[in-house]
Amino acid sequence: MASLPFTLNDPSLLHEASLLNGKWVQSRSGKKFDVEDPGTREVWASCTNNEVADVDQYVETSYSAFKSYRQVNPRGRAKILLKWHELVTQAREDIAKIIVYETGKPTAEAIGEVDYALGFAWWFAGEAERIRGSIAQPSISNRRTLVIKQPIGVSVALVPWNFPVAMIIRKVAAALAAGCSMIVKPSPETPFSVMALADLALRAGLPAGVLNVISTDNTNTPSVSERLCKHPLVRKVTFTGSTAVGTIIARHCSEGLKKVTMELGGNCPFIVFDDADLDQAIAALMILKWRTAGQACTHANRVYIQSGVYDAFTQKILEATQKLQVGHGADKGTTMGPLTIGRGIEKIEKHVADAVRKGGKVLCGGKRPDNLQGYFFEPTIISGMTSDMLTTNEEIFGPLLGLYKFETEAEVVEKANDTSMGLASYCFTRNVSRTWRLLESLEAGMIGLNTGNSSGAENPFGGIKMSGYGKEAGKDVAIEEYLIQKTGTLTTSIKSDGNKDSNGCQAPRVGQLTSPAPL
Template structure:
C-alpha cells in the first residue's frame, strides 16, 4: 500500500477494446475520486502471483461521503417511474453484453478463471440485469375487503432506501449484479464494497451504469484493501442512512455483519458458505451424474459456494463411478486463465492453497486414498495452483467433510441406504444446496422434503437462474436473491393503508 498520487495508466497485461472500462479510483456521486487517506493497494494475478495493478484504498473516513451521496440520490431515484428504471436497466444490460470480452479479460487476472468461464460468468450475470429490468415494472401492491365492515385494506410497496452490497471474489460480476440489479429495479440506491481481490470489474460495472444513464450516487463503489475491509464494512453497516445490507460471503463474516446491523435494526440478506452434498444412487444415469459433477465441482477451481463439497456414491456403483471421475479429472488442463487450452485455472488466493493442503493431508492421515492429484503445483512460477484431485475412502470425521473446501478437490464417500445418506448429507451446520441423482420418482419427492438445504438439485448440478430463488437455510444465511417476486421484495417495504367507507355495503 502507499500513495500513487493519481490514477496512473500503468501497463495492463491484456488489451482492452474499450480502454475507458478500466478504473482504479472510487466511484462516488458520478466521479472518480481517491481516498481521503491517499492510500492505494495492490492486486495480484492468481496465475503468476505478480502484482498487475493498483487500486484506491478507502478507509472509514470515506464511508460517510459515499453513503450520503447515495442517500441524496435516493430522494429522486425512489420517485422515478418504474418504466424508466426498467429502461435504464435494459440499457445497462446491453452495455455489459457489449463489453463482455473486456470484462472477461479483467476477470481472468482478478480471479484466475479461464476465459471461457469468465465469459460464462458474464452471461450468467446479465441474466439478472435482463430479468430485473422486467421486474421493475412488475412491483405492485394489493387491495381487499376487510373483515371489519365498511373497510378496505391496501398495501403499497416502496423502496427501502440506501443499500450496502458486500460482494465476494469468486463471482464478482455475477454476485454484484444480482444485488445491484434487484436494488435498482426496486428503486433503491446502492454502495458496493467489492472484494480486495476483484475491485476493477465492479468499478467497470459502475462506469457502464453511468453510461447507461443512472444518476450520480445511484450506484457507488468503494474499493478496500484486505486490511481495511473489517473496519469499512462495520462503518457501512452502522451508518444511520443505510437501510439494508446484502452480503455474499463466508458464514463467519455473515455473523459479524449481522451483529453490526443489529444495532440499527437494518434489514439483512445473507448468502453464506456451503458444504453441499452430491448424492448418486445406483439407479442414476452415471454419465449424466458425471457430466454435472465435473461442471459443478471444478468450475473456478472448486471455488463456488454451491459446489459439490461431499460426493456420496451408493456402494453398488462406487468403484465404477470413482474411476469415471478419475478419468475425467485427468483430462483437465491446468494453466493460466489467459492460455487458450486451459480448462481449470489457479485458486484466487494463496491462503486457499494452505487450507486445501491441510484438508488433503488430514484425509490421507485418516485413511483416505488420493487417486488423482493431491499436490500443490510449484513449477508454474508464483501462481496459486493446486492439482485437480480425486480422493476415495472418505469418512465423516475428516476436515474435507466438515469444512467448506473451496478448491479443486473431489472427495468420494460410499453409502448403502437412502436413510443413511440423508443423515450424512444433513450432518452439517450449513444448508445452501444439495444435489441427488436417481430415477426413482418416490425417492425424488422424499429427498426434496428431507434434505436440509435452500436449493435442491434433482438430477441436475446447476439450478441457478435469474427466475429461480437463490439462498440457503441454517448457517448458510437467509433471504433470497433472484426469483419471481421474492428478490425485489428483499429491497422493498410494505405499507398498509386502511380506509373506512361511509354508507351501507
C-alpha cells in the same frame, strides 16, 4: 497505471479509483493497494484504498440520490436496466479479460460468468414493472385495507471475489429495479470488474449517486464494512461470504435493525444412487467441483456414491478429471485456473493431509504443480472418505473432491443433513418417487434433482440453517428484499339515513360495542 498484461477494446473501462456520486475519485489519504494476477502472483494494477473516514460521503450522496431516484417510475428504471444489459453485452470480452486477471478463471469461464450475470439485469428489468400492492375488504364492512410497496432506501452490497460480476449484477439490478440506491464494496481481489460494471451503468443513464462503489484493501475491509452496516442512513445490507463473517455482519446490522440478506457458506452433498445415469452425474460434477477451481459456495463438498456403482463412478470421475488442463486463465486450452488467494492452497493442503492420515487414498493430484508460479493446486480426488475428516465438516473452497460410500437412502440422507450448513444439495436417481422424497427430506435451500445447475435469474437463490437467509433472484421474492410494505386503512363514508354503511349493512351506533371490537 502500470502496463497491463492484456489489452482492452475500451481501455476507459479500467478504473483505479472509486465511484462517488458519479465521479471517479481517490481516497482522502491518497493510499492505494495492489491487485495481483493469481496465475503469476505479479501485480498488474493498483486501486484506491478507502478508509472509515471516507465512508460517510458515499452514504450521504447515496441517500440524496435515493430521494430523487425513488420517484423514477418503474418503466424508467426498467429502461436503464435494459440499457445496462446492452452495454455489458457489448463489453463482455473486456469484462471477461479483467475477471481472468482478477480471479484466475479460464477465459471461457469468465465469459460464461458475464453471460450468466446478464440474465439478472434482463430479469430485474421486467420485475421493476411487476411490483404490486393489494386492496382488500376486512372484517369491518365500512373499511378497506390497502397495501403499498416502496423502496426501502440506501442499500449496501458486500461481495466476495469468486463471482464478482454475477453477484454484483444480481444484487444491484434488484435494488435498482425496486427504486433503491446502492453502495457496493467489492472484494480487494476484484475491484476492477465491479468498477467496469459501474461505469457502464452510468453510461446507461443511471443518475449520479444511485450506484456508488467504494474500494478497500483487506486491512480496511472490516472497519469500512462495519461503518457501512452501522450508518443510520443505510436501511438494507446484502452480504455474500463465509458464515463466520456473515455472523459479524448480522451483528453490526442489528444495531440499526437493518434489513439483511445473507448468502453464506455451504457444505453441499452430491448423492449418486445405483440407478443414476452415471454420465449425467459425471458431467454435472465436473462443473460443480472444478469450475472456478472449486471456489464456490454451491460446489459439491461431499460426494456420496452408493456401493453398487462406487467403483464404476470413481473410475469415470478419475478419467474425466485427469483430462483437465491446469494453467493460466488466459492461456489457450486451460480448463482450470489457479486459486484466487494464496491462503486457499494452505487450506487444501491441510485437508489433504488430514484425509490421508485418517485413511483416505489420493487417486490423483494432492499437491502444487511444479511448473506453475501462481496459486495453483492440482485437481485432487481422494477415495475412502469418512465422517471424521475435515473435508466432511468444513467447506473446502478448492479443487479437492472426496468420495464417500453409502448403502441406503436413509443412511445417505442422514449423512447429507449432518451439517450446520444448508445451501444446496444434489442427487442423481432415475427413481421418481425417491426424487420427491429427497426434495422434501434434504435440508437445503436449493435442491438439484438430476442436475448440478440450480442457479439462474428465474430461481430463488439462497440457503437455510447456517447458510443464511433471504433470497436473491426469482419471481417476486428477490425484489421484496429491497421493498417495504405500508398498510393503509380507509374508512368509507356512512349514509346518514338509516344506520347503514355504504354497503347497505348495519353500522354500529356511537358507543355500541361490536364483536370483535375494532382496534
